[in-house]
Amino acid sequence: MQKIIFYVAVLLCSFVTQMYSQSTFEEKAKVIAQNISRITAEEKEALKKEVEEINKLLEAGTISPTVADERKIKAAEERARSIEIRVAQEQAKLDQLVKDQVNGEFNPKTKGIKKDSIEINGKKYEIIYTVTDSKDIIKDMKSILKKISISKSEKRTTSQFVFAFGMNNLITDGDFDSLENSDFKTWGSNFFEWGFTMNTRLMKNHNLLHLKYGLSVMYNNLRATDNRYYVKNGDVTELQTFEDHDLCENKFRNSMIVLPLHLEFDFTPKSIGDDGVTRFKSHRSARLGIGGFAGLNFQTTQKLRWEEDDIRIKYKQKGDFNVNTFVYGLSGYVGYRDTTIYVKYNLNELFKNNPVDQNNVSLGLRFDFN
CATH class of the missing domain: 2.40.160 (Porin)
Structure with missing residues (x-):
């Protein structure tokens, strides 16, 4: 009887540990997703303010329409690069989080790791996740990645x-x-x-x-x-x-x-x-x-x-x-x-x-x- 109680206790602890680990992983992944969304919002808001300042100079006659357009394009390109750099840092965090999860929960010989990717303006972003990850997390990550880049001009x-x-x-x-x-x-x-x-x-x-x-x-x-x-x-x-x-x-x-x-x-x-x-x-x-x-x-x-x-x-x-x-x-x-x-x-x-x-x-x- 004591052996049975012991085995049940071990299984229960294992189950609780796995659930806690999964919960922690999902929470951390969600934080990273929120960071990416926040970065995009911050950069676009900053760009909006820069454009407003340029428009004020244009209305005041301080700069010409050609110079105003050039400054706006330059500002948009700089903000796009900033988004790309900051998001890449969060992407690295996500990759490391997945690796930690894999090392702690899966045998490397198993097929517990999956990859997905999304292409935005010619650049490919890779998402690495495990079979136990919530589908909602993957869906959220794709949705956020689609909003990363700032729209470019029409094709020439x-x-x-x-x-x-x-x-x-x-x-x-x-x-x-x-x-x-x-x-x-x-x-x-x-x-x-x-x-x-x-x-x-x-x-x-x-x-x-x-x-x-x-x-x-x-x-x-x-x-x-x-x-x-x-x-x-x-x-x-x-x-x-x-x-x-x-x-x-x-x-x-x-x-x-x-x-x-x-x-x-x-x-x-x-x-x-x-x-x-x-x-x-x-x-x-x-x-x-x-x-x-x-x-x-x-x-x-x-x-x-x-x-x-x-x-x-x-x-x-x-x-x-x-x-x-x-x-x-x-x-x-x-x-x-x-x-x-x-x-x-x-x-x-x-x-x-x-x-x-x-x-x-x-x-x-x-x-x-x-």
């Missing part, structure tokens, strides 16, 4: 999906008045474009100038008037009347892949957050882009459709049609936010050897989706 380079469409036509001998008596239907002739662009802010502390570049696929469609279609006669490509039937459709399409390049003026104003960081956003206000494009015409097709004895007939031709393979031109756009009015003009003639020079021109809407 962003990407967009571009889609455009509108009217398409040909200008003869460089005379824009020729559009009034065009050989092509105004609304039936159209263009489509889709692609991807990169938008890079050119100045570090100013948002006006951007370089916009990318890759696009363009489709220029022409539909001739008066029941006509294109015919290749040797080195010359010309419009002829389709004598046998009335055409339901006569579409002449050039498909191109091009590299567009524009200098974009973005009038989106900069903003300064509560944390004092200056942010440069794009596509939030009026925009103007001027530039051009260059690429290759990779396919030319002509589709004809008519009816004969109540039978619908479709006829499709593929070939070069004496069309210039290399294409290049000027383009520009102006508008607000994601939507702009878009114009393109091909500097190269559509056909290589035609006696009359004809250049493609397009006008429509363009959408740049961030």
Whole structure:
């Protein structure tokens, strides 16, 4: 009976010791978590006061807006470094606490140690804990680590999906008045474009100038008037009347892949957050882009459709049609936010050897989706 009482007492002491040790570990871990939260709050409050002092100097005319922005950015970077250093000290305490817990409670050969990590602004923070640690502690540590860094400015380079469409036509001998008596239907002739662009802010502390570049696929469609279609006669490509039937459709399409390049003026104003960081956003206000494009015409097709004895007939031709393979031109756009009015003009003639020079021109809407 005495042996039984002795064993029960030993087990009870072991259980109490383990519970006390676990409780102490959780309490210490929670203190470290509170310290990290306090450090972040202190540094952000200090930064806020520094920004207020800089704003007072700016309002008084003591410093210029450029100098004010530079001081705010410098202050934000210093506070971010301070947070990183002070938090790293608390992280070291947490690591040591875990090691002490492991050495006292676990056999090194067992799998009682686990690791987790979280990435913040490109930096990886590691959390080491034991299988007996409270899940709430790990959750709290992750939540606090997410609040460590101060927000940075927007990325200088962003990407967009571009889609455009509108009217398409040909200008003869460089005379824009020729559009009034065009050989092509105004609304039936159209263009489509889709692609991807990169938008890079050119100045570090100013948002006006951007370089916009990318890759696009363009489709220029022409539909001739008066029941006509294109015919290749040797080195010359010309419009002829389709004598046998009335055409339901006569579409002449050039498909191109091009590299567009524009200098974009973005009038989106900069903003300064509560944390004092200056942010440069794009596509939030009026925009103007001027530039051009260059690429290759990779396919030319002509589709004809008519009816004969109540039978619908479709006829499709593929070939070069004496069309210039290399294409290049000027383009520009102006508008607000994601939507702009878009114009393109091909500097190269559509056909290589035609006696009359004809250049493609397009006008429509363009959408740049961030």
